[in-house]
Amino acid sequence: MAKLILLLLNWIFLCCNVAAVFEDQVGKFDWRQQYVGKVRFSHFDSHMQSSKKVLLASESNVFAALNTRTGELFWRHVDKTGPEGNIDALLQHGQDAVLVIGNGHLLRSWDIGVGGMNWEMVLDPGSFRSACLVGHQGAVKHLAVLKKTVISLHYLSNGHQKWVENLPESETVDFQAVYSGGNGEVYALGVVPNSHLAIVVYSLEDGEITKQVSVEAPWLSSIPASCSVISRGLLTCVDSTTMSLYTLDLHLQLEMTQIPLQTLGLDVDPGFRPSLVSHQPNPAHPPLSEFLLQLGPEHHLLLQHNDGQIVTLRDYKPALLASFATAGEKTVVAVMAPKNKTACSINLFSAETGRRLLETTLIFTVDPNGGKPEKLHVQAFLKKDDSVGYRVMVQTEDHTLTFIQQPGRVMWTREEALSDVVTMEMVDLPLTGAQAELEGEFGKKADGLMSMVMKRLSSQLIMLQAWIAHLWKLFYDARKPRSQVKNDVSIENLSRDEFNLQKMMVLVTASGKLFGIDSKTGDILWKHYLENIPLNAAFKLMVQRTTAHFPHPPQCTLLIKDKDTGLATLHVFNPIFGRRSQVTPPALPQPILQSLLLPLMDQDYAKVLLLVDDQYKVSAFPSTKNVLQQLQETASSIFFYLADSGQGRLSGYRLRTDLSTEQVWEVVIPTETQKIVSIKGKRSNEHVHSQGRVMGDRSVLYKYLNPNLLAVVTESTDLHQERSFIGILLIDGVTGRIIHEAVQRKARGPVHVVHSENWVVYEYWSTKSRRNEFSVIELYEGMDLYNSTVFSSLDRPHAPQVLQQSYIFPSSISTMEATLTEKGITSRHLLVGLPSGGILSLPKMFLDPRRPEVISEQSREENLIPYAPELIIRTEWFINYNQTVSRVRGIYTAPSGLESTCLVVAYGLDIYHTRVYPSKQFDVLKDDYDYMLISSVLFALFFATMISKRLAEVKLLNRAWR
């Protein structure tokens, strides 16, 4: 019987926890944006005249096809991260696209129409050098792959190997390029740096070496950087030291012909490494005899090889970029030239003659908040009158793709930088103008009673006006069908909604581009590209002033640290408009170790940011007199900790009044055995409503809510499955006291940790049982509080009670975060990003070390779920239903104005935003709430009461007359 009741209870409990969305709610509160990453290779699908596809292979190991009309994805394939999935080459022929992946490990062919895979071939090991399509007698049927020691030929139709040959003298010669001109021969070009060039010619039929020559070239170090094959097998190289062009006929010559650039009347810009670009429109035919030569950052040339002579067809100066494109039989050169500061013009030139084609000018407006143009991808097509038309896709330094049509209409832009979000924050939107006016009224000083009254009246009038306008809009919109109602959001009309559900997402990307995105629609409202961001920069974003202090604009500060030099810079900006703030950030001459945002505010309501330099000295920003005075007063209660993973040192410091620091404690974790992987403190905006837990006998188990507690995770350096372990340390950040220490033997990282309230949840791989496990630690003070009014780490004589439990999780995870709400009344959920692309909302209730193994009356009273080692993934717990979020790297949670609602952003390759309701929407009427029914019933009842009252009166009167 008890079991039955328990089952029933469980069932009811589980029913209450369904968090799935209804079909009509799809896309109502959530949106997803899919990205590709920084584009490495692109090909316009030109085998069909009407095709509107562009193939992109990116540095994030993604292969995708975009719709050139809209910029949306047709299909996308996401490969493994890291070098394993690295796309080395993209070759397209007809309906097939062949990718070389993972340093020549795999060969994959895709059908570009539907994005399905044709075949996959595993290649012999060896580091990849080059690949090309091989045509013969007008048809392209093969593909040559050159590796460090072997060259192999594959059929395009099924990927099978036709032949594979070892490269001769591969120990000394570095083979770097492979070329085929459609004459039944495959050329492998190798170089012995600064000595000679080696050319090996293979027969297409059987892979036999038909010719092997070596040519003196003492100036040559790398073939792809300075050489190209033009015309009928003419290897052309450019060298900056000898200021010459070198040509070599691969069929006939045994020595290079030197053509000094001076004889052509050309000169290389000092310090610039010239490069050569040739163009082979069809692999079955030899390349064009025209080629592009770049001699300076803004200097391009179109040259032609004609009867052993190099002729200059056209000199483009200034020209930022130049690129070949072929439409039908015609080949054109698109050249981008700077026009003025904000615009560039693109022109088409005939490749054969170098003449400018008429009416082909296209204006590209350079975004002042974007980067410089970096690559030009040209899609040329034949118009009806047989002239060449074109569209261009411009790739800029900030990884943006802009697709432009003549005469300069931007068809779409894609912000591929968003595929690599490093950190983000959500900022409340400002109040509307009217509200701000009202707010401002209280902020200002009083200036006479009469004017105050007038001001109040006028502001009330404005509010009334706004309200009427709002009502009118509602009424007006209600008549239109729902699909047509589109809230056009722009920075000007941004305002906070009544429940603060719409916020500004400030995203920082690895490329150094900052974005402001409206959380409701996902529209990019502003972007700002920070130039000269070092490659391995560390970012830390802090909100110094929120929108709550009206006349003062909100202020965010981004700390950018170059990991190589240790030097850091601050970028201070307004998170709503993206503009650089007027406040000048301090110059930081010393390397910065960490920063610390204090809850102290200066007179302008900006929180004080402390920057700790490598001398352990502290500087404040803003550093006004007021701030320094406040700092002096509170210095004795300001502590900070620093963790150095390399040295295995964890140390705590205290601030002195003169802004120097003294070390208070130090914990050394021996680096020979383990290393610090991550440290998690508590989030500063976290509120805990309940200070304890109610037991079955209605007593209280008080939580140990130490705001200074740190969870330190270490991993063993020894990765052997018998000896590897992970450790978790709970340290008080002020005193350095170790509250708890746990070591999980036979376990391995990566460890994902969430630290919140009085609990720490972590996930690891158990090498012993070969499974993923979750473990939860909860800390309790006991049955009575030591000090209920203040919490001081320095005065805590009793150690907390520690409870721990572990569970088996059926999947590995990518990231983990806990939900966060305004007041902390709502129960907590863990948001788990899975590698499959799902985001799981796992109730914290399942990760509770008090889950009993033996059910008792008390545990039932407490609503504890009996312990079961397995955590089950229920499909209705996926908050992103079928909207897969690829490669989730982080989840950001922010509270909204509604206690029940938490805003969630998952970022990785894709960006996904939604709302979650961990305890369901207890403070909101449901979507399908029947207002009509309720109000009609109310009205009906009201009228019925009125009528019956009247009737009763009449009846009473009649009776009185009797």
Next chain:
Amino acid sequence: MASPGGQGGGALSTRGGGGARRMKWALELSVGNTRSRSDRQGGQGDVVYPIGYSEKPVPDTSIQETDKNLVEKRCWDVALGPLKQIPMNLFIMYMSGNTISIFPIMMVCMMAWRPIQALMSMSATFKLLESSSQQWLQGLVYLIGNLLGAALAIYKCQSMGLLPTHSSDWLAFIEPPQRMEIMGGGMVL
């Protein structure tokens, strides 16, 4: 003192018909007899009682010794009423159980409300007991009875867990403790 026309609309019409014959008004001085003068003239009793005379015998209202005992008894009944309720209440309590649902709650409310109501109208009860010689004792017994009833209701509340007697009931009112130290930091960037 009824009007001579008799009762109802029917009589009214007769009056209208023979209005000339009858007087406009008449005073009947006999109490017991309600017959009209015309009937009397028709001839049976011509005895006329004086005003205020009643044929019924008036009961003797002078206080006697036995009545005093009765009043005392009655007053004790009133005073012991609440005490007599207690066994009944106990039984109801036992039957309704400790689960929190609508019926036990209603019963508890009734049980609590009745003694409170009684205690509120204490003065009225005292007035009732005024005639008794043991008024103060009875009043005390009445009070104790009601208090016992209230106590029983509170006990019931307690056993049902409705009283905020545990620390957990005050948990929601505990403010989060104030933080004394400011701490921050992290991995060396």
